Amino acid sequence: MLDLCLVVVGADKHECKSFNLKYVECELHLVINNGSGTAAIANRFLNRSSKTVFGLVHPDVKFGIGATRAFYGSALSGNVCGVVGRTTGLRYRWCHWNPGLVHALDDCCVFFRKDSELTFDDVTFDKWSAHVPDLCFQAHMKAIPVVVPKANASHRGTRYFLGYRHHIKAWETEVQKLRDKWLDIQVVTT
16 A cells, blocks of 8 residues: 555546546545535645645546556655646646656646645635646745656546536636736646
C-alpha cells in the first residue's frame, strides 16, 4: 500500500462508480460533489490526511498497471504531477506518450507531497475547475517542478459532453479568475 491519499470527486453516484479501482493501491476516497467546490473538498481531505502524498482525480481518469506508483514516485521525489498538462509554448504533454515539464496540469489529475505546503484556493475557485492550474502556479513560485511523468494512465474527458456549451462558459469564468489572480505570469491551461 502506497503512502498516498487519493481523492476522486464525481458529480454523482454513477460517475463515482465509473472510476476504475483495479490498479489503485492506496487510501482511496470516492466523493460525490454535492454542490461544493472541488478545491474545498480537496482541502478537507488534504488537511485530514496523514499520508505523505496527496492525489486528486476525476472519475474518468484511468490508471493502468503501475500508474499510481509512477505518480506517487514522481510526487514523492518533489514534483507536482499529473496525467496531462501544457507547456508555456502551448504544447500538450501526456503521461502515456510525451511526458515532461509543463507550466500547468489539467484539473483532471494532480499529485503532490503534503509537506510542500501547497493548498487549493477554495475561495477564488469555488466550482470544479482552475484549482489545479492555480496549484501549479503556486508550485512554480516555490520552485517546485510541475511535470507529467511517464505512466500508464489516461483521461477520457467524458464528464461534461452533454452540457458542452454550459461547461465551456463556466470553465471560461474560472479561467478568467485564474488570469485575474496571476497577473504577472502567462496563464496556460488545458
